[in-house]
Structures are given as C-alpha cells and as structure tokens.
Amino acid sequence: MKKQEMHYCQRCKQATMQESHKVNHMVHLLMSLITAGFWLPVWLFLTLFGGKNLNGKNYRCCVCGTSNA
Numbered sequence: 801m802k803k804q805e806m807h808y809c810q811r812c813k814q815a816t817m818q819e820s821h822k823v824n825h826m827v828h829l830l831m832s833l834i835t836a837g838f839w840l841p842v843w844l845f846l847t848l849f850g851g852k853n854l855n856g857k858n859y860r861c862c863v864c865g866t867s868n869a
C-alpha cells in the first residue's frame with residue numbers, strides 16, 4: 801500500500817508528490833519464502849524500527865527520489 805501526498809521537496813525546492821515509506825509486507829513475505837526464512841529477522845527488524853524514525857514522517861519525492869524528513 802503506497803500512500804502519496806503533496807510535500808515540500810528540499811531538492812526540487814517545491815511541493816511535489818511524495819510516497820510515504822511503509823513496510824511492504826508482501827515484498828518481505830516473498831523474500832522470506834525465497835530465502836527459506838533467512839529474511840524473517842530483517843522483516844521483523846524493519847517492522848519494529850523501520851517506520852518510527854523522524855516522528856513517523858518520512859517521504860520520498862516521486863520526481864527526484866530524494867527522501868524528505
């Protein structure tokens with residue numbers, strides 16, 4: 801599930817469409833199957849710590865790809 805919102809991009813110097821960073825559980829499920837479970841610790845780590853940095857606001861510009869906190 802990708803959430804897109806308008807946010808100011810520090811690189812573009814203007815408001816652009818940006819994607820919020822969230823753990824994509826389908827990708828991790830696939831990776832876990834491919835690696836026979838070796839990916840599970842990574843998945844767990846990202847789920848616990850991945851989305852909590854920078855007050856939960858972490859967006860990536862769809863125009864230039866820069867992450868904007």
Ligand SMILES: [Zn+2]
Nearest residue numbers: 809812861864
């Ligand atoms: Zn940008």
